């Protein structure tokens with residue numbers, strides 16, 4: 711379970727978060743949809759302890775992130791907005807390194823790495839250096855390093871940005887499998903189709919605030935629109951910064 715309550719954050723004159731609150735339940739995929747600059751990345755950074763908000767709190771499975779950052783991080787996998795791979799390492803070594811960052815060293819780290827490599831079907835590339843990996847292979851390595859410590863919760867910031875169609879499909883399948891295994895999945899996007907295709911619950915944000923939330927059907931009902939796309943436009947006031 712992931713939750714933020716009354717988050718406020720300014721960068722100089724810019725109000726990135728304006729009293730933002732939302733939660734994401736176990737066994738569900740929750741999407742945060744909003745135009746560019748709506749505050750999505752800022753909210754996720756507060757949730758994974760990278761940034762402090764001026765007001766409010768963030769919880770990972772009822773652990774207050776500001777008070778017990780390490781405990782919270784143990785329950786959380788992060789697929790960040792910007793990522794790079796250590797190209798001199800093999801896929802196995804890269805994932806094992808992240809296992810070590812979560813305190814899984816030696817035999818435990820190796821076993822955890824082997825387990826996630828098998829789960830994500832990475833066996834054929836496990837012992838290749840990541841240099842030259844395709845987009846889809848790189849995405850899977852990043853997903854594996856986010857999940858190697860078996861966290862209950864997974865946060866993904868614009869995970870399909872830059873991915874080709876095949877890689878996007880693989881990622882969606884993985885997210886659905888994790889949801890079915892009871893994980894809590896929260897991802898941000900400014901792509902409507904993606905949110906519509908994947909999410910049990912959608913949180914619509916704009917200008918640092920939550921504008922509406924609910925299932926895709928509820929958002930249509932709330933706005934009196936038949937199409938989700940029209941519902942989003944009605945809620946946000948324009949479709950600027952949102953991709954179809």
Ligand SMILES: Nc1ncnc2c1ncn2[C@@H]1O[C@H](COP(=O)(O)OP(=O)(O)OP(=O)(O)O)[C@@H](O)[C@H]1O
Nearest residue numbers: 721724726744745746747748749750751752753900
């Ligand atoms: N480190 C920073 N310094 C200055 N301004 C920032 C910083 N981080 C975010 N902002 C500003 O805060 C606002 C919210 O940014 P944020 O990255 O959270 O939006 P977003 O919804 O993730 O947008 P996008 O879809 O474009 O990634 C924007 O106006 C942004 O320019």
